[in-house]
Amino acid sequence: MLGVVQELTPVKTPQTSSRMQSLAERAQAVSPGGVETAFRNLGFPFVVSKAEGARFWDADGKAYLDFHAAFGPILLGHRHPAVEKAVQQAMQSTDPIGAGISEMEILAAEKVRQHVSSAERVLLCNSGSEATYNAIRLARRVTGRPDILKFQGCYHGWYDAVALNVSSPAGKLGQKDSLTRGALEETQAHTHVCRFNDLADVERVLQAHPGRVAALLVEPVAHNVGCLMPQPGFLEGLRRLCDREGIVLVFDEVITGFRHALGGYQSIAGVLPDLTCLAKAMANGYPCAALAGKAAWMDHFSTRPGGDVLFAGTYNGHPHAMAACLATIGALESGEVHRHLFKLGDRMRAGLRAIFQEAGIPAQVAGFGSIFVPYFLEGEVRNYDDVLRHDSAADLKWRKALIEDGIFVLPKEGKRCVLNASHSVDDVDRFLETARSIVKKGLA
Ligand SMILES: Cc1ncc(COP(=O)(O)O)c(C=O)c1O
Numbered sequence: 001m002l003g004v005v006q007e008l009t010p011v012k013t014p015q016t017s018s019r020m021q022s023l024a025e026r027a028q029a030v031s032p033g034g035v036e037t038a039f040r041n042l043g044f045p046f047v048v049s050k051a052e053g054a055r056f057w058d059a060d061g062k063a064y065l066d067f068h069a070a071f072g073p074i075l076l077g078h079r080h081p082a083v084e085k086a087v088q089q090a091m092q093s094t095d096p097i098g099a100g101i102s103e104m105e106i107l108a109a110e111k112v113r114q115h116v117s118s119a120e121r122v123l124l125c126n127s128g129s130e131a132t133y134n135a136i137r138l139a140r141r142v143t144g145r146p147d148i149l150k151f152q153g154c155y156h157g158w159y160d161a162v163a164l165n166v167s168s169p170a171g172k173l174g175q176k177d178s179l180t181r182g183a184l185e186e187t188q189a190h191t192h193v194c195r196f197n198d199l200a201d202v203e204r205v206l207q208a209h210p211g212r213v214a215a216l217l218v219e220p221v222a223h224n225v226g227c228l229m230p231q232p233g234f235l236e237g238l239r240r241l242c243d244r245e246g247i248v249l250v251f252d253e254v255i256t257g258f259r260h261a262l263g264g265y266q267s268i269a270g271v272l273p274d275l276t277c278l279a280k281a282m283a284n285g286y287p288c289a290a291l292a293g294k295a296a297w298m299d300h301f302s303t304r305p306g307g308d309v310l311f312a313g314t315y316n317g318h319p320h321a322m323a324a325c326l327a328t329i330g331a332l333e334s335g336e337v338h339r340h341l342f343k344l345g346d347r348m349r350a351g352l353r354a355i356f357q358e359a360g361i362p363a364q365v366a367g368f369g370s371i372f373v374p375y376f377l378e379g380e381v382r383n384y385d386d387v388l389r390h391d392s393a394a395d396l397k398w399r400k401a402l403i404e405d406g407i408f409v410l411p412k413e414g415k416r417c418v419l420n421a422s423h424s425v426d427d428v429d430r431f432l433e434t435a436r437s438i439v440k441k442g443l444a
Helices: 019-030 081-093 103-115 128-143 185-189 199-208 234-245 265-269 319-332 336-359 392-404 425-441
Strands: 048-052 055-058 063-066 121-125 147-151 191-194 213-218 248-252 275-278 289-293 364-368 371-375
Touching (some): 081 319, 103 121, 103 289, 103 319, 121 128, 128 213, 128 248, 128 275, 128 289, 147 199, 185 191, 191 199, 199 213, 199 234, 213 234, 234 248, 336 364, 336 371, 336 425, 371 392, 392 425
Parallel strands (some): 213 248
Antiparallel strands (some): 048 055, 055 063, 121 289, 364 371
């Protein structure tokens, strides 16, 4: 099962009375579970003290080659010099003022509009959840309808309307599977869940709820359960259905935006949404996000006099995040970073395929660009039903062994592994050598 929070057998930590251990105990005494985000609880003590380039170090000084990228924001590498310098300069000139706008916010919004073709207007906020929340609220305003549609396996944030049906157990497929207690059932009743890559399922839900769906949200590549690529015609079909039914098509490009291309996955797919949500890689680790889309609709936001859809946030357009965003986009504009990442990604996927094939282990190595994920199963992986055939035990064993050897991947089954531009060919080869020796010892 692909659970969200789970108990794991601890990875062997070398020193049990280490500094890390004692910090983890202090963390647990002050914060429930000793972490700030449910998804960061690895099931064993893990305290990080510094990061640079392709590596980070734990509180005991052990170095890890990082293939997690903080769930996606780290695109150029940790503490990339250009980003760090831009942030330091911004810190010397300003902090938030909370009135009007700064030049850097204008520049950042202009950069998003320049690169993302569906972005006629842009509003900046701090997190992916804020971007998708505002997209849904706007869609309800422009359509006058109450419901939304999402896909099994896609994640769009932590609030009630979308906190359901991500890594559901098999028994919950086809039912509402909330990620949380305490959510309003009435709110989640307005969210319909369909199968990814299955247009007929979307048709079925739309016919069952005629004139009710305001927004259809989709990760154009479903990366929250690894990597489900959209099948040819899927995104085009969603566009067509949304046009036919007057539904707002929202591409949640929180992971794919800037990571897969400056113009987002929409620029690769050639399918334009009405609204786009961006975050993570747009500022290489600083809290920066954006909602972008059709001018006529974005003009409903109350940032404009007469706008009747509230858009607010004390830290929106934070100058240090803006500096990071501008430096990150600037570093991507020559195309060199993406060429490097795609080359590394291809090498990694080809290397892993060869390793599993040599060992006779049934596996599909999925991925795109800088993202890779092995699914231990036979046959194709097109949607979440397929992911459920994944051998979770083998995956966890492989991941924990990598961590012990100083290669950090999230120790949770089916989760994407992520390259950043500071990785070298040698780093990829070190990953592959380590993987080969783990696989030789067996994953059973
Ligand atoms: C596709 C997608 N959308 C939205 C979010 C929510 O973003 P945040 O955690 O910044 O609120 C995430 C977070 O992982 C995500 O992967």
